[in-house]
Each structure stands twice: as C-alpha cells, then as structure tokens.
Amino acid sequence: MSLKPSVNTNDHAQGNLNSDLVIVEYGDYQCPYCGAAYPVLKELMKEFGSQVKFVFRNFPLSEMHQYAKAAAIAAEAANLQGKFWEMHDAIYENQQNLNELYLFELAEHVGLNINQFKEDIQKAELAEKVDSDFESGVMSGVNGTPSFFINGNKFNGNAEDLLELLRENTKN
Template sequence: MQGNENADLVIVEYGDYQCPYCGAAYPVLKELMKEFGDQVTFVFRNFPLSEMHPYARPAAIAAEAASLQGKFWEMHDAIYENQKSLNEIFLFQLAEKIGLNISQFKEDIQKTELEEKVDSDFESGIVSGVNGTPSFFINGNKFNGGAEDLLGLVRENAV
C-alpha cells in the first residue's frame, strides 16, 4: 500500500512483474501517484501468470522478501524499470542495488509465508474476477480500462 491510507479513493492493481502490459502501465501509475498520491490509496496485489511468465512468481516473492526489510516499493519499481532483464539472478542484483541485506534476502525468499502471500493475492484476484493483467479495481469495483483510462478518470474527478 502506498499513498494516503485514509483516502476516499482506493485503487488496487493486480499485476504480473513480467507482463508487458503491466510494464507499460507502470510509468502511468507512477505519474498518477506523483499527481494524486495524497488523495489515493494504491495497493499492488501479485497476480503472476506463471505459465506465460516464468519469472513473474520469483519476482513477486522477491518483492515480498524486500517488504520484510521495508523496501517493497523500491523492489517493485526496480523490477518494472528493468523488466526486460528479468531473471532469477538479476533479482539478486536488484536486491543489492536497492540496499537489501543480501543474506537476509536469500533466507527470506525461501519462506513459505511469502509463497502463501503471493498465492493468497492470486486467489483473491480469481475470486474478484481478474482474468488478465493488469486489472484495476476502484473502491472495490472492477475498472474496465487501462492505466491511461484510470489516470484520466482520476484527473477528471480530482478535487
């Protein structure tokens, strides 16, 4: 979660770190948070499409491991900003680059709780009707548009 946790506008993204459409949505969402971060709660949920994207799940687990060191968003951003280079070894390079304790990171990525968190995010997406990435929800309702549409909607309704 980032932004204003008490905001009236809650945006949830179900995303896959290896999905090119999520990669394209990433800079738009960064812009949205730059403009409206004080008016929005933004939540990212893992929805790795592992059959198509073999590094999506390891990347999701790496981001959750970074979260244990208080650096979820730094890892999230680093993965999307280097999406084309994604592989399991590269995740360790990113962990080092963002200043994680590497021995702790190596331990954490083995934790079943992190796999369970990723699986739980995925299952909540399935229950909510997510059938592709990125999928967005606004205040609990599925938004049938892309990141650009979402940014436009927020700009139109900004106070």
C-alpha cells in the first residue's frame, strides 16, 4: 500500500526537512505499542535525524483508547503555539497517566499558554485535522498502530526493524 496523500505542508515533520528519506508514523497516543515504539524512534532520530524527515500522523483508535483522540487534539492545539513535538513527546513519556485532565498538566509542563490552549482544543478544525489524518491512514492501508511508511511505501515491521534497516543501510 502507498501513502495517500503524500507528505505535505499540513504534516508535522522533524529532522532534516529536505531529506530524500521520509518516514511517516501513524500513531495513537494511548496505544501501548506506540508507547513502546516512542523511545526507539527517539533513538532513530538521535542517530539519523540529519538524514531523515520524520512525520507523525494521527491515527487514534478511539473505540479502544478513550483518550487517544483528546490527546491528538491536544497535540494539535500545542502546534498552534509552536510546540507540537514537545507535546507529542510529553504525552508519550507520560502515557500511563493519560486522561483529559492530565493533558492540561502536560500543556503547562511544555510551557503552553493555558487559556489559549483551552480555547484551541475546542476548535473544530483541530478535530478535522485529526480526522483527516485518520482517513488518510485508512486510505493508505493502515490497520493498526504504529504503522510506518518509508518514502510513501508501507513498511511491514516495527520501530526496531526500522532502526535496524537504517543502521544496515548507512553502514556503506
């Protein structure tokens, strides 16, 4: 399966934004497998951040994870204050404490303006962004989280496999 739509300006990206190597993760903030992948992906970015453009798209499995969508919206709200990745990281690093109230603590922790954050999480366009990420995942053949794409092609493996692949391919 290939990635639809391809990576664009609506996406959250970090690393080398001009890299030819683009990795996309579809993730759910409450998913334990995404939580386990998070430190591996941090390691991957530490080693290969100068060579990789890493993109995160929301894929909250709301039926299984009651706070996944609220967390995704919270990260999108943080993005409006230029702190998407800080919030993304804070949520994954405190995943076991996740609930709607705790998201406000994390927002404070990453230095967001709380009054603005409270207003922003109500905005329909943030929920729409999360929904459109989710729909793009469905169209791209995502059936669980985390799911990874390398340069637009679905990668059949987990975060460890991804890191291993990069290590193998950069030895030369």
